[in-house]
Amino acid sequence: MAEYDAIVIGAGIVGLSTAYYMKKLCPDHRIIVIDKMNAAGQGNTAKSAAMFRCFFYSTTNLRLVDTSVEFFKHVQEERGVDLKIRWTGYLWLFSEESYNQIKGVLDTMSRLGLQYRLYDEKELADRLGLRTRVTHDEEAKLMNLVDVYKGIFIPKAGSLDVDSLVKFYEAEFMKLGGEISYGTEVKSFVVEPRLPLGIPNEPYFWQESRVAGVITNKGAVKAKKTVVCVGAWASKLLDPIGIETHVKPIKRQIFCVKAKSEFLSKLLWTKGFNREGCMPFLILPKPKVYIKPALEEESFWLCYGDEFPRAYKLEEEPQPEENFYKYGIYQIVVKYLPQFRGATYSSAFAGLYAVNTIDRQPLIFEENDLIFAGGTSGSGIMKTDAIGRIVAALYAEKQYATLYGGKEFKIEELGLKKRKIEPEKFVI
Amino acid sequence: MAEYDAIVIGAGIVGLSTAYYMKKLCPDHRIIVIDKMNAAGQGNTAKSAAMFRCFFYSTTNLRLVDTSVEFFKHVQEERGVDLKIRWTGYLWLFSEESYNQIKGVLDTMSRLGLQYRLYDEKELADRLGLRTRVTHDEEAKLMNLVDVYKGIFIPKAGSLDVDSLVKFYEAEFMKLGGEISYGTEVKSFVVEPRLPLGIPNEPYFWQESRVAGVITNKGAVKAKKTVVCVGAWASKLLDPIGIETHVKPIKRQIFCVKAKSEFLSKLLWTKGFNREGCMPFLILPKPKVYIKPALEEESFWLCYGDEFPRAYKLEEEPQPEENFYKYGIYQIVVKYLPQFRGATYSSAFAGLYAVNTIDRQPLIFEENDLIFAGGTSGSGIMKTDAIGRIVAALYAEKQYATLYGGKEFKIEELGLKKRKIEPEKFVI
Numbered sequence: 001m002a003e004y005d006a007i008v009i010g011a012g013i014v015g016l017s018t019a020y021y022m023k024k025l026c027p028d029h030r031i032i033v034i035d036k037m038n039a040a041g042q043g044n045t046a047k048s049a050a051m052f053r054c055f056f057y058s059t060t061n062l063r064l065v066d067t068s069v070e071f072f073k074h075v076q077e078e079r080g081v082d083l084k085i086r087w088t089g090y091l092w093l094f095s096e097e098s099y100n101q102i103k104g105v106l107d108t109m110s111r112l113g114l115q116y117r118l119y120d121e122k123e124l125a126d127r128l129g130l131r132t133r134v135t136h137d138e139e140a141k142l143m144n145l146v147d148v149y150k151g152i153f154i155p156k157a158g159s160l161d162v163d164s165l166v167k168f169y170e171a172e173f174m175k176l177g178g179e180i181s182y183g184t185e186v187k188s189f190v191v192e193p194r195l196p197l198g199i200p201n202e203p204y205f206w207q208e209s210r211v212a213g214v215i216t217n218k219g220a221v222k223a224k225k226t227v228v229c230v231g232a233w234a235s236k237l238l239d240p241i242g243i244e245t246h247v248k249p250i251k252r253q254i255f256c257v258k259a260k261s262e263f264l265s266k267l268l269w270t271k272g273f274n275r276e277g278c279m280p281f282l283i284l285p286k287p288k289v290y291i292k293p294a295l296e297e298e299s300f301w302l303c304y305g306d307e308f309p310r311a312y313k314l315e316e317e318p319q320p321e322e323n324f325y326k327y328g329i330y331q332i333v334v335k336y337l338p339q340f341r342g343a344t345y346s347s348a349f350a351g352l353y354a355v356n357t358i359d360r361q362p363l364i365f366e367e368n369d370l371i372f373a374g375g376t377s378g379s380g381i382m383k384t385d386a387i388g389r390i391v392a393a394l395y396a397e398k399q400y401a402t403l404y405g406g407k408e409f410k411i412e413e414l415g416l417k418k419r420k421i422e423p424e425k426f427v428i
Numbered sequence: 429m430a431e432y433d434a435i436v437i438g439a440g441i442v443g444l445s446t447a448y449y450m451k452k453l454c455p456d457h458r459i460i461v462i463d464k465m466n467a468a469g470q471g472n473t474a475k476s477a478a479m480f481r482c483f484f485y486s487t488t489n490l491r492l493v494d495t496s497v498e499f500f501k502h503v504q505e506e507r508g509v510d511l512k513i514r515w516t517g518y519l520w521l522f523s524e525e526s527y528n529q530i531k532g533v534l535d536t537m538s539r540l541g542l543q544y545r546l547y548d549e550k551e552l553a554d555r556l557g558l559r560t561r562v563t564h565d566e567e568a569k570l571m572n573l574v575d576v577y578k579g580i581f582i583p584k585a586g587s588l589d590v591d592s593l594v595k596f597y598e599a600e601f602m603k604l605g606g607e608i609s610y611g612t613e614v615k616s617f618v619v620e621p622r623l624p625l626g627i628p629n630e631p632y633f634w635q636e637s638r639v640a641g642v643i644t645n646k647g648a649v650k651a652k653k654t655v656v657c658v659g660a661w662a663s664k665l666l667d668p669i670g671i672e673t674h675v676k677p678i679k680r681q682i683f684c685v686k687a688k689s690e691f692l693s694k695l696l697w698t699k700g701f702n703r704e705g706c707m708p709f710l711i712l713p714k715p716k717v718y719i720k721p722a723l724e725e726e727s728f729w730l731c732y733g734d735e736f737p738r739a740y741k742l743e744e745e746p747q748p749e750e751n752f753y754k755y756g757i758y759q760i761v762v763k764y765l766p767q768f769r770g771a772t773y774s775s776a777f778a779g780l781y782a783v784n785t786i787d788r789q790p791l792i793f794e795e796n797d798l799i800f801a802g803g804t805s806g807s808g809i810m811k812t813d814a815i816g817r818i819v820a821a822l823y824a825e826k827q828y829a830t831l832y833g834g835k836e837f838k839i840e841e842l843g844l845k846k847r848k849i850e851p852e853k854f855v856i
Contacts, residue, residue: 142623142625143634143635144634144635144636145634189737191736191737195570197570199755200751200755201751201755202755203737204751204752204755204756204759205715205732205734205735205738205756206571206572206573206715206756206759206760207571207572208572209736209737239676239739239740239741240739240740240741241736241737241739242678242735242736242737242738242739242740243736244676244740244785246674246785248667248672250670287633287634304633306633307633307670308619308637308669308670308671308795308796309617309619309631309637309669309670309796310633310670311667311668311669311670312667312668312670312672313667313668323628323629323632324632327627327628327629327630327632328632328633328634331632331634332634357672357674358786367736368736368737
């Protein structure tokens with residue numbers, strides 16, 4: 001039976017950045033990443049809109065994202081790895097009521113030095129062809145839509161190519177001598193007493209026990225530490241050994257609409273917001289449907305993160321729902337952006353968010369030689385570099401992780417026992 | 429389709445006390461309790477050790493339990509309903525190390541007026557035939573056992589007959605005109621828009637939606653409010669509509685050992701602790717195996733609440749595990765109480781705790797016309813009267829519930845958003 005210093009379960013973005021920083025911190029350790037898929041980042045990592053924004057009220061969020069994005073920038077600009085970063089910016093639309101609620105928060109964020117620019121109703125209408133007043137419309141009223149009052153443009157924000165990022169971490173990990181075994185699915189954990197006595201079916205509860213590896217479809221793999229980075233699959237894997245992760249899976253759908261018509265093409269290539277010369281990532285006021293400019297494909301990605309009565313449900317291949325577009329997203333988008341009138345989607349996909357139902361922030365802790373990193377709740381990619389460094393520092397038995405740029409991060413702030421996170425007030 | 433003011437799902441102890449107080453607060457409301465079983469309290473309620481103690485550090489716990497136990501006492505002594513309350517007391521054994529940790533807490537509790545009596549090692553040995561020093565024994569050392577240093581006896585504690593209590597609440601609910609439908613299993617919830625528009629597959633996410641009842645094996649039942657009191661089944665029922673309860677099920681096993689031998693009979697009928705003239709409910713120091721004197725059956729109930737690697741797992745009929753007794757509980761008990769030498773169990777059963785994995789306290793909240801009450805984490809019966817009153821007060825749209833004896837309880841303290849609970853420092 002193979003014995004490693006560490007097994008990392010999951011070759012998604014979190015697993016690979018974690019494995020890389022573990023190997024970097026502990027170059028002599030024998031570390032293996034295993035994943036049931038046949039390549040890196042093929043699970044829910046691949047289903048992301050892959051957007052980022054360095055604009056958060058919670059300093060925890062801000063540190064995680066800002067250092068990660070600075071690192072991505074460094075990789076692309078100084079190390080010459082094309083992550084296809086597009087600095088599209090975020091344009092967040094607010095009704096008068098919600099703007100007044102967020103105004104104080106915005107002032108605080110401004111004092112923290114966070115850059116943003118306000119657009120008023122008229123500017124938004126002129127630049128984007130946005131219908132800012134919709135509530136005179138009977139249908140819009142029935143749909144509980146609201147009028148647009150302001151737009152907040154966040155310049156330090158955009159998209160990247162997650163596949164390139166995944167491959168970057170994978171390659172760096174391999175360069176350091178890391179091992180990866182694809183097509184390797186975890187069936188269960190090996191739990192052993194720290195002091196085996198040879199009694200049938202041990203460990204018993206009076207013994208101190210630990211996770212000593214995993215049983216996979218290819219056999220057992222043992223390790224001193226088992227690092228679990230499985231996203232939405234957390235409960236499914238860890239409930240059987242009674243480790244609570246507070247993670248529930250929820251479906252998220254993305255519908256791709258080609259910018260074929262003249263109107264849509266003009267919208268996609270809206271000038272004046274960013275150097276890309278494109279429409280920023282746009283967030284409608286309520287419901288917060290969002291639209292990503294997908295420049296390579298000359299298309300828009302339309303999405304909405306619905307809650308009640310959306311199920312918490314684990315699925316191998318979650319499917320996008322035609323009606324969710326047709327009676328949901330489309331109906332809303334077309335009220336604000338008439339350019340979408342008649343637009344159908346050319347493709348669609350669905351993935352699962354790994355929601356930490358306590359506070360929707362990442363959770364990183366160690367219990368019984370098992371290290372858990374997850375609950376990224378839809379913002380895992382934009383935080384992934386920081387998360388990888390923090391998990392690796394926990395693995396290396398440190399108290400602080402050094403994030404990109406040299407800032408220290410106290411690991412226990414993302415743990416369960418001494419968790420210390422300000423609630424995010426600026427949420428999609 | 430039948431339409432009610434309220435459906436209460438679950439005729440366990442929490443569901444029935446809740447239904448009773450709802451009907452009492454709102455006598456004109458048409459309220460129905462439904463349960464998949466064919467009688468009251470047949471699920472995990474029936475699998476409890478049914479112990480109570482009015483001795484908690486958390487004032488929340490103390491208020492919930494103390495007022496409930498005072499009510500049980502009132503029912504038995506003043507209303508003439510025999511709940512078979514046995515004031516056996518709890519005798520909690522501590523090692524020197526753990527006693528020193530708990531000492532400060534004990535002083536605080538003493539100042540709160542909570543009664544207890546300390547026993548030293550010698551008294552415990554003399555009265556119970558307890559082996560207080562076990563660590564000279566090689567086996568006990570391997571099992572990580574500890575020497576007994578002190579015992580804390582809590583007089584306001586004991587057991588009751590849960591079936592009698594369940595039947596009491598059921599009868600009171602029926603007397604007020606409540607309806608019950610047994611053999612009625614919930615398949616799913618009816619979710620409707622508040623303002624139906626007649627669009628296929630509504631509600632859509634831009635509509636405000638609510639829970640409007642349930643689909644059962646006997647058809648749909650609609651109601652203005654749906655009250656969910658399903659214990660360990662919470663996630664299974666509510667995940668499909670995305671309502672997070674933070675409840676996970678965990679198996680708990682009870683092994684019944686007859687006090688057949690002279691030694692065991694003498695132990696069971698140990699004098700000097702209580703008016704029953706029996707051994708108190710005994711909690712061993714570490715692991716905290718506990719032993720209930722089951723007087724009616726002339727036996728002991730032996731139990732241990734194990735955690736890692738015990739699975740969080742929902743089972744219709746969880747089974748007790750022979751090895752859990754043979755290599756687990758028995759091995760520990762016999763080290764401290766040699767009277768158990770050779771004792772086998774005559775019967776055993778297992779049930780599921782509904783663990784609130786956030787703080788192991790009850791959780792009561794309303795979302796989208798659904799009221800949830802659960803997560804009682806093994807102390808639901810002893811808190812049930814207070815819980816029923818609190819849920820009923822929430823149903824009646826009050827801010828405070830009046831507990832037995834007249835004390836007010838702020839409902840939101842048990843909710844999710846404004847939860848306010850001191851961590852319990854005195855836990856089994």
